[in-house]
Amino acid sequence: MTSIRQEEITNRIAEVKLKRILELNTRLRDTLDRERIRASDASLLIIDYVQKTPDYIISDMWTLPTEENKFHQFKKIRSKKSEMKASGCCSIM
């Protein structure tokens, strides 16, 4: 009795195993069917994108006008304010 039960279990395990491998095979076939472009074409597309996109960190290719640089603008305002404080002048309206 127990041996029949055991056999059933091993059969079941084998079935699951088979199912797994068949699933893997379908997925491998999907991978084979996938459309691919050559690495050289992909490289050219990437190079094209990189060369065309403005990147202001690279200063010898792209320059950000200072009036568009929020960090510069803020620093300017702050230094103006501190200058006014330092000069000690105030206007009474």
Place this chain on the structure above:
Amino acid sequence: MSGSVLKAGDLQQSILQAKQEAKALFGEVEDIHLRIRDTTLVKAASSIRPLNAGSISLKLYHTLRGHQNKVAQVRWSSNSSQVLSASQDGYLILWDIVTGFKKKAIFLENQWVLTCAIAPNCENVVSGGLDNTLTVYNVSSKQPGLSEYEQFYSSVSAVFKGHRAYISDCDFTSNHHLVTSSGDMTCAMWDMAKGSKVRDFVEHLGDVLCLSKFNHISSQSDRPLFVSGSADGYAKVWDPRCQYSVQSFSISNSDVNCIKTFPENHSFVTGSDDGIIRLFDMRSDCELSSYSLASTLTSHDNQGFRSNGNISPTSVDRSSKAESIDSNYNIPGIVSLDLSKSGRLIYGCYADYGCIIWDTLKGQVVGKLGFAGHSNKVNQVRVSPDGIALCTASWDQTIKVWAA
């Protein structure tokens, strides 16, 4: 009895057959990969002018102080005006990046936070970590007449439980949808309107350590959503409409610690524990380029050896030398990486060397922030969405903002 024995024999036979077929298919896939990989990005870009020395203009703009412990992660808001930081002191802090002021500090119930993110509309922020829970906080509204304690609890707008291990990384894919990666080997998608998990992404065979979403505009919804990197050495591309990953890439034999989609959305870069940054393209389904500090250092050293008048090494010598030099340098893993706005620059944080800047097209090191003035390990680098600033975060409890 005899029938079941026969059946068992049949099963074994079919398993064997299926296995052989799998082997043959694997071979075919390998062949295709070999045929497709006809060049590398660096070779294809040989006619591009290299960047001049000093062409990278990064100046320290701010040091953000306020955390009392290691900073775990930093994230930019989509409009590049705010930065969210999560620290192991148990706080999320939202900073105004231009003034350097704190806009909001959120005290977390669980101090062991690993990751945080800001919604595109800046109304919600989220944290996740070792408590296996994702918590969403509302940061836009303030209800009048509540004590600070009540204010805090009213700010929690969702608590997502479901992962069975730590949450390693997360991001908003829309104002109401989140994706997470977890140590339970899965990724998950969560819906704030539904208040629950929408689906699991199960396929990795190790802890999922990182993810990065693709930046599509909503009209391009027929595209994959995000890519994940795992301790099993694989990166997988996921589309919510597919049961399995749509693409799977074998990266290395070590943990994939960090991953970032390339700005044009058809490729991504990975950083792994073996110290190598790699660029993969999804259209051609293969690796286009790799950036290794170890090989850069060894090639410098080999030149040094030759100029010293040593006998030029034979191929056998060279390999043994490379090995010994490798072991000398013992290249540390990559803990964080990001790309500049155009993708020309890769910022990589190495466990022992700090932040190093690579030229993506030429495959050379073009700059070094190093420890960037931090007094401890630099564990995060993030470029702002508008591309004119970046921040580095460190175990020394501070965040530094660098601007063009």
